[in-house]
Amino acid sequence: MTFSQVSQPGATYMTWTWFSFPTPAGSINAIAVPATFRNEINSIYTLLARSAVVNVWIAILVCGMYFRLHARMRNNRTPDISDASCIMMSVWNNKVSPKESLLRLLHSATGEHRQEWWFYPLGFALLAAWVANIVAGIVIPGGLFIGNGAPVNPSSIYVPSVDTELSDSSNLIKALVLDAPSSLRAVGSVLMSEEMLGEKVLVGQPVPRGKTEDGQPVQQISYSFTVSGADLGLQHYPQLTLNATGACITDYSWHLETRNITVDGRPAHQDIYQTISGNVSASIYDGRAPSATFLAWDVHLMNVSWAAIVSSVDRGSSAPSSDPWYLTGPNPQYNRSDPSAAPYMVLPARPVLLCWQNDQWSYLGRTSDISRLSSEALPGLHLSDGLQKVLLHYLRAPRIYNLGNDLGMSTLQSAALMAGSFFNADDSSIRTDLRRLVYAAYIATVNTLTDTTLHTPADPRKASVPNMVLDELGRVLPGVADFVVYTNNVVTISLLHAIAIPCGALGSWLLTLLLLNTTALKVVKTMDIAVLFSGLKEEFPNAGIALDGRSGKWVFTPIQSTA
Structure with missing residues (x-):
């Protein structure tokens, strides 16, 4: 599939x-x-x-x-x-x-x-x-x-190498650019396959988890999906299974401060969030459409933590919203005579979506992580070293995190609702954005091996970025094409x-x-009619069998002597 x-x-x-x-x-x-x-x-x-x-x-x-x-x-x-x-x-x-x-x-x-x-x-x-x-x-x-x-076709498989020990920074950038189209294809397939995806991917409804000290609502959303070896296209191990389960919760503690800034001569806000990688800002400078910044840490092959910092502050909305990411208030600059102004505006200090995901691989009742897809951890599973290398390369971190980085401004569903300079915040929510990402992550996971054939240079051996599935002699690693x-x-x-x-x-x-x-x-x-006629002819040699034109029946007729 x-x-x-x-x-x-x-x-x-x-x-x-x-x-x-x-x-x-x-x-x-x-x-x-x-x-x-x-x-x-x-x-x-x-x-x-x-x-x-x-x-x-x-x-x-x-x-x-x-x-x-x-x-x-x-x-x-x-x-x-x-x-x-x-x-x-x-x-x-x-x-x-x-x-x-x-x-x-x-x-x-x-x-x-x-x-x-x-x-x-x-x-x-x-x-x-x-x-x-x-x-x-x-x-x-x-x-x-x-x-x-x-x-x-083994010669069509191309996996851009991002080995930081062997590749320079330019190769890393080129490899990321080569992989980005797969993310675009995944999110582009969501709308066309949404009904089918609803049967395979579960994204729960927001569950209230109390409020912060200043009264901000806290929500939690769970998601899960399963990808089989048959979905991946594995010839010999269709019953290998990836079970991905995750949950996200709104977290206001990352918000450090809101600064007053001026954009095009108008007052605006800039939210500052404190992360383990340094401060991240969110403002209208990020673009008119809502967007998000994605971070990942604690990548332990099975359990991964990631976060999405939304940049929706000061975006104009045609309707009010109470969703934590798109909470609106009256636009103080609204003027009915100005068609570019919206009556509502997203408030500052939107929460971070703090998430975790557990990826568990199983085969014939035994479980393991992505780094140990071998017969030692999963008896009976004999994936080639080359295939293990490809799967580890693409699925070490959750695809949802990679999608967030690859898609840029088109990451969020709300960005697709932009109409000119504003959008409808009432039709936007954390859940719809997360569902779009989880659906796209499921598609990208299913397409993992197929995508290795869709960005093939004219000759993979001459690619500017090394192909990690080729050995020193330029031959495809054994079993990679299974x-x-x-x-x-x-x-x-x-x-x-x-x-x-x-x-x-x-x-x-x-x-x-x-x-x-x-x-x-x-x-x-x-009882064959031909045998019957032949037998009758032998039994009655002096009789003929003819079709009576008047009655339409076969009749015996005597054969007149010519003597």
Whole structure:
């Protein structure tokens, strides 16, 4: 699974190659083929599936007809020329079409025949064969196509190295620039996939946690999501799971002071926040749209603390708001004649959003952190060193923190509500901003491996920033490419179905062939219309069989001697 607004380049995946396709239930042996062949493959396998059903039906019919004929021969009964036998013969001669046989049965059977013991069993058998023929053509080929994934082309994987010991500052900046588009793609996919994300990501409602000494409300919001190995595209370990849980609380203690400043000749405010990294300011100088500064500390691989300092002070609003980040008061500079002024303004001293996140990896009941995705910590998990290196590189810190830094002015949902020089604070809240970030973090996490193929230079070996998945000789590290990418340009075919359906069709054909040619059941072939006519011709050499044009029936006619 992947979330992307970008078409997967054709050079980043391989077709007509065997691979393991990850699903929540486990990996499936598969092959990816160009989507242009889907209709042809579907048609071929539909014919094969239906032919298998017809052959099985014929085998069943052969057995039924044989027992009826054998019973009459065993009892030395006279030749059977009853209407019932004619019906049976009609059914047999239309054996390749259960539908046609059923229609012939219903059309030919009289009221007396409908009272016979064989009528309803035969009718239901024909109906079942007809339905099975239809269903087989839909269901069986349907199981053939299992997705739109293909194995990644190893040469397309590019992970910009940010090793501070080996890279200079310019390389670090270039690497961050190369990674930024993945954050933009993630947040751009939120709106398109919001309904699906609501089922996979939980962002709770604000829970009151009392008030500060000066009466400011304190809120807490929890969030969580789960990403599986199948979501990441891991070929061999789809049941590897990342469980991310976090919570945020409004904290007013970081606010140090509010300074009075002047902006464009008008009085304004500048909030100063004291952090472990130094003081951070927030004012209208940060831009007309609300924005946020993100900080992270105590990065311990499983538990990470991070914070968001909002810059919403003095932003004009068309409506009042009581949300802690967007609490408004009357705008003292409001003038109805000034269309650029808003009636309300966000007050200073907005709280910091103080958060923690716990990332726990699990596999087959055992848990670990991102640094130990190996068989030692998680028995049975044999991720390659290269894949472990890539996952650690991107998921060591919460993606939500990286997103906050990468997105800049477009981080907050409230920024998207700007209309000219002001926004609607009543439609903005901490929860909507956090939900947007958590949704984007989930998407960015799911897209972690796919994104390594979407910023590939023309030749990764000549990239200005080193590729951390290449060894000293420029070769891709073993096992790094053990994942799939997704694109509508391919269809994934289950090898089990691809092999089983033709084998089933061949097996059913051989079964029917053997029954009708090498066993006692071959006597049933005497009911073929061609065999019947041939037998009549041998039995009555001096008679001819012709179609009476007036009655529309076949009649025996004597052959006139030419002597």
